[in-house]
Amino acid sequence: xxxxxxxxxxxxxxxxxxxxxxxxxxxxxxxxxxxxxxxxxxxxxxxxxxxxxxxxxxxxxxxxxxxxxxxxxxxxxxxxxxxxxxxxxxxxxxxxxxxxxxxxxxxxxxxxxxxxxxxxxxxxxxxxxxxxxxxxxxxxxxxxxxxxxxxxxxxxxxxxxxxxxxxxxxxxxxxxxxxxxxxxxxxxxxxxxxxxxxxxxxxxxxxxxxxxxxxxxxxxxxxxxxxxxxxxxxxxxxxxxxxxxxxxxxxxxxxxxxxxxxxxxxxxxxxxxxxxxxxxxxxxxxxxxxxxxxxxxxxxxxxxxxxxxxxxxxxxxxxxxxxxxxxxxxxxxxxxxxxxxxxxxxxxxxxxxxxxxxxxxxxxxxxxxxxxxxxxxxxxx
Amino acid sequence: xxxxxxxxxxxxxxxxxxxxxxxxxxxxxxxxxxxxxxxxxxxxxxxxxxxxxxxxxxxxxxxxxxxxxxxxxxxxxxxxxxxxxxxxxxxxxxxxxxxxxxxxxxxxxxxxxxxxxxxxxxxxxxxxxxxxxxxxxxxxxxxxxxxxxxxxxxxxxxxxxxxxxxxxxxxxxxxxxxxxxxxxxxxxxxxxxxxxxxxxxxxxxxxxxxxxxxxxxxxxxxxxxxxxxxxxxxxxxxxxxxxxxxxxxxxxxxxxxxxxxxxxxxxxxxxxxxxxxxxxxxxxxxxxxxxxxxxxxxxxxxxxxxxxxxxxxxxxxxx
Numbered sequence: 152x153x154x155x156x157x158x159x160x161x162x163x164x165x166x167x168x169x170x171x172x173x174x175x176x177x178x179x180x181x182x183x184x185x186x187x188x189x190x191x192x193x194x195x196x197x198x199x200x201x202x203x204x205x206x207x208x209x210x211x212x213x214x215x216x217x218x219x220x221x222x223x224x225x226x227x228x229x230x231x232x233x234x235x236x237x238x239x240x241x242x243x244x245x246x247x248x249x250x251x252x253x254x255x256x257x258x259x260x261x262x263x264x265x266x267x268x269x270x271x272x273x274x275x276x277x278x279x280x281x282x283x284x285x286x287x288x289x290x291x292x293x294x295x296x297x298x299x300x301x302x303x304x305x306x307x308x309x310x311x312x313x314x315x316x317x318x319x320x321x322x323x324x325x326x327x328x329x330x331x332x333x334x335x336x337x338x339x340x341x342x343x344x345x346x347x348x349x350x351x352x353x354x355x356x357x358x359x360x361x362x363x364x365x366x367x368x369x370x371x372x373x374x375x376x377x378x379x380x381x382x383x384x385x386x387x388x389x390x391x392x393x394x395x396x397x398x399x400x401x402x403x404x405x406x407x408x409x410x411x412x413x414x415x416x417x418x419x420x421x422x423x424x425x426x427x428x429x430x431x432x433x434x435x436x437x438x439x440x441x442x443x444x445x446x447x448x449x450x451x452x453x454x455x456x457x458x459x460x461x462x463x464x465x466x467x468x469x470x471x472x473x474x475x476x477x478x479x480x481x482x483x484x485x486x487x488x489x490x491x492x493x494x495x496x497x498x499x500x501x502x503x504x505x506x507x508x509x510x511x512x513x514x515x516x517x518x519x520x521x522x523x524x525x526x527x528x529x530x531x532x
Numbered sequence: 533x534x535x536x537x538x539x540x541x542x543x544x545x546x547x548x549x550x551x552x553x554x555x556x557x558x559x560x561x562x563x564x565x566x567x568x569x570x571x572x573x574x575x576x577x578x579x580x581x582x583x584x585x586x587x588x589x590x591x592x593x594x595x596x597x598x599x600x601x602x603x604x605x606x607x608x609x610x611x612x613x614x615x616x617x618x619x620x621x622x623x624x625x626x627x628x629x630x631x632x633x634x635x636x637x638x639x640x641x642x643x644x645x646x647x648x649x650x651x652x653x654x655x656x657x658x659x660x661x662x663x664x665x666x667x668x669x670x671x672x673x674x675x676x677x678x679x680x681x682x683x684x685x686x687x688x689x690x691x692x693x694x695x696x697x698x699x700x701x702x703x704x705x706x707x708x709x710x711x712x713x714x715x716x717x718x719x720x721x722x723x724x725x726x727x728x729x730x731x732x733x734x735x736x737x738x739x740x741x742x743x744x745x746x747x748x749x750x751x752x753x754x755x756x757x758x759x760x761x762x763x764x765x766x767x768x769x770x771x772x773x774x775x776x777x778x779x780x781x782x783x784x785x786x787x788x789x790x791x792x793x794x795x796x797x798x799x800x801x802x803x804x805x806x807x808x809x810x811x812x813x814x815x816x817x818x819x820x821x822x823x824x825x826x827x828x829x830x831x832x833x834x835x836x837x838x839x840x841x842x843x844x845x846x847x848x849x850x851x
Contacts (some may be wrong), residue, residue: 189648239628241768291826297833301772305822308765312822316815442818444765453636456629488647493640501615501633504625507845 167459169513170506174457175471178499185491193485200481201492204474207481214349214360220473222247224369225424226451227469229417231460232376236413237393242288242303243421244448245310250281250422251429251438251445252314255331258338258430259323269338274368274426281422282415284310289414293407299414307444315440329440333433340365340430361435365427370466372420377462379416389413421448453500472496535804537679539796544685547792548692549751553770554777554784555699556743562703562716562779563736564729565620566843568631569613570744571767572638576612577745578752579642581605582759583649585659593662595687601749602691609745610738612638617737621730624845635767642761656758663687663753688750695743700781712736716839719846729846744770776829778837790828794821 182201186194200207205216226243233240254277264272288302318324318331325332343364350359380386391399392409400406428447429436454472458464479492553570560567581601588597612634619630643655650657668682681689703709711732714722719729744767751766752759773791777784798817801807807817 185644291830291833295830295833297826297829298775298838301775301829302826304765304768304772305826308822309819309826312815312819316813319813319815452632456626456632488644490640490644490647494637494644497633497637497640500636501619501630504619504629504633505623507625508623 167510170509171457171459171503173509174499174502174505177502178495181498182491182495185494186487189487189491190485193487197482197485197487200485201475201478201495203481204478207478209351210349211351211358211360212477212481214345214362216470216473216477217349217366218360218362219476220470221365221369222424222428222447223450223454223473224466224469225372225420225427226448227454227458227465228369228373228376228451228462229420229424229455230451231455231458231462231465232380232420233413233417234455234460235380235393236389236409237396238292238299238410238413238417240285240288240303240414240417240421241300241452242285242306242418242448243424243451244445245303245307246281246284246418246421247425247428247448248314248438248445249284249310249425250277251425252317252331253277253280253422254426254430255323255334255438256317256321258334259332262335262338267341269335270340270430273334273338273430274423277422277426278419279422281425282419285414285416285418285421286411289411289418292414293410307448311442311444314438315442318438318440324440325437328437330437331429333435333437334430336432338430339363339432339435340427343367361431363427363431365430368423368427369469372423373462373466376416376420380462385412421451424451453496456500457503537683538803539793539800540680541684542796542800543789543792544689545754545792546795547788548689549747549766550770550773550791551785551788552692552695552750553744553747553767554773554788555695555781556740556747557771557774558699558703558740558777558779558781558784559712559736559743560740561736561774561842562839563712563733564716564719564839564841564844564846565617565733565737566627566631567613567616567737567740567744568628568768568771569616569634570740570747570770571763571765572631572635573609573612573741573744574748574751574763574767574770575638575642575761576748577605577609578748578759578763579638579645579657579761580608580745581749582657582659582752583646586657589660589662593660595663595665598663598687598753602688602746605745605749606742607745609748610742612745613737613741616741617734620737620845621733624847627843627845639761642759646761656760658758661753661757686750686754688753691746692750696781696785703781708732708735713839715846716841719841720850723846723848729848733846772825775838776825776832779839780837791821791825794824 183194183198186197205212226247229243229246230240254273257273257276258269261272262269284306287306288299291297291302292299323331340363342359342362345362345366346359349362350357380390388399388404389409389412391402391404392406396406399409424447429438454465454469457472458468475492475496479489482491483489553574557567557570581604584604585597585601616630616634619625620627646655646657647653663686665685665687666683672678672682703713711722711727714727715729715732723729747770748763751763773784773787776787797804798820801817
């Protein structure tokens with residue numbers, strides 16, 4: 152999907168990151184204009200709140216940022232990994248919700264699992280089911296030539312209705328609230344020591360942030376995907392299929408298997424996102440039985456795009472978007488609407504699309520400076 | 533017989549918006565620009581036109597108001613799509629990225645504007661549906677056809693079918709259509725014989741914007757009495773219909789009707805004599821349209837006929 156930037160070392164790094172930074176600055180300026188239009192008196196204060204994001208509430212707020220970043224990073228990895236292998240995984244929504252169902256069902260029904268296994272096994276179940284859900288478009292694409300975008304869209308709806316049905320006939324249905332029951336507290340993801348860092352004092356009471364080990368899982372997943380893509384033959388084959396399927400086939404790569412495996416891995420990542428979202432304490436999230444696609448799956452797309460589909464970039468872009476969203480939450484105290492943040496993120500993504508032109512301009516400027524330097528040396532002689 | 537008439541009328545309500553928006557997507561993609569922003573453009577078109585209806589419904593009603601709203605929807609969709617055209621054509625952007633950006637911006641702007649512009653500060657925009665035509669005089673008396681097409685209907689149904697006819701004619705029988713297809717298949721070749729690829733692509737994207745904006749209005753009006761900044765994923769479904777229809781007008785019609793029929797059966801099975809008594813829960817029925825589409829695609833997708841240059845920015849300087 153994304154063209155790899157040429158050049159190496161620090162110059163190459165700057166060339167790839169600079170366009171994103173410019174997009175972010177332009178997007179924020181755009182947001183500032185909207186703040187000015189809505190309420191000029193508080194616009195500067197508002198921009199400060201947005202920029203501070205989670206820091207508005209000290210380390211507690213930062214913890215919340217990282218907590219909300221966790222599923223964003225995982226779905227972003229799912230979409231970005233598929234991009235790297237030449238596929239558009241728009242089915243993260245279905246993979247996420249089926250994975251979440253598997254996680255909750257396992258957590259409730261396998262409460263005999265000892266100790267940490269009680270949350271590890273549900274995560275594995277979610278990864279398995281998410282992977283299966285991703286395998287369907289993968290199989291359709293590799294064996295039958297069905298466009299993966301359309302298959303993914305269909306699987307999103309099938310997943311949503313299927314999960315609604317399964318919740319209603321299983322023992323994890325809370326009929327009164329029309330949602331899933333809370334998972335047993337031993338199945339909720341532990342805080343993993345992070346609570347000692349991210350908390351705030353309210354009088355004499357400590358309020359811990361919601362951050363949990365899901366964040367570690369997301370970061371580890373990013374590292375694993377990075378190593379897979381850049382250091383292994385398998386990852387090289389997947390990427391090669393993304394660049395040119397025919398050439399890969401002639402080079403002896405089993406391109407059908409590669410397409411399937413890409414979708415399975417992408418599905419596994421989204422399934423994991425479902426698990427870390429819903430394996431929460433009783434005051435956390437529950438799956439609502441409604442006929443709306445899980446939006447979190449679609450939120451992975453901008454995260455992947457802003458992170459240039461690079462696994463490490465996605466960790467940062469996920470945190471950054473969560474940071475802005477957290478800022479939007481505090482922005483409401485100034486009577487601004489949180490939708491302003493969505494507009495800002497949209498504007499950032501839009502300007503990020505201009506990266507090719509920006510990169511060319513930067514390259515042209517650099518070349519001119521080089522030429523001048525050479526000329527200058529010539530004059531000295 | 534009356535069941536069939538009912539099913540057909542219901543099917544049209546699902547199919548016509550899909551048809552219009554998918555045809556819009558067709559114009560964009562056949563000119564060489566992938567448009568996954570259909571969803572966002574639908575939201576924008578629906579927002580502007582429903583807000584227009586909301587403001588104007590005290591001084592006018594009925595189909596005059598609807599026709600004006602249709603113009604508003606098409607115009608706003610077209611203007612909004614210019615953002616995508618500029619990024620995709622002038623800035624040679626990755627078209628998935630700018631499309632995603634539009635999909636993010638549209639609902640946020642719709643909510644923001646609705647809450648800012650409405651005195652009560654809520655994001656839903658209400659409207660009175662005064663647009664249904666009980667029966668078309670004379671035409672409704674034609675046996676069978678009258679019951680199928682000219683009772684309990686909206687002018688948008690005829691508009692949708694008219695757009696299909698015009699689209700098919702434009703694409704295959706006019707100079708513009710030939711140039712459009714050439715730009716989507718091999719822009720360098722088109723350029724070499726003097727076709728302005730940028731202009732043609734702008735036209736393609738703007739037509740898709742107008743039709744998608746219109747599709748947003750057509751989707752909301754018959755099925756609801758308020759607009760809540762969403763078109764329930766219909767833009768993405770239209771994208772699916774476009775691919776299902778192999779980027780060809782008549783096949784798109786078939787795909788939209790097929791999907792609409794499946795959706796109608798899923799939504800109204802309890803009123804159907806045969807299906808009513810079967811012990812199948814409603815959630816399973818609702819999965820049917822999507823499963824059926826996958827199955828049909830499995831048999832028909834072997835040879836994809838996507839426009840070859842679709843999604844590839846045109847660079848005059850490249851070989």
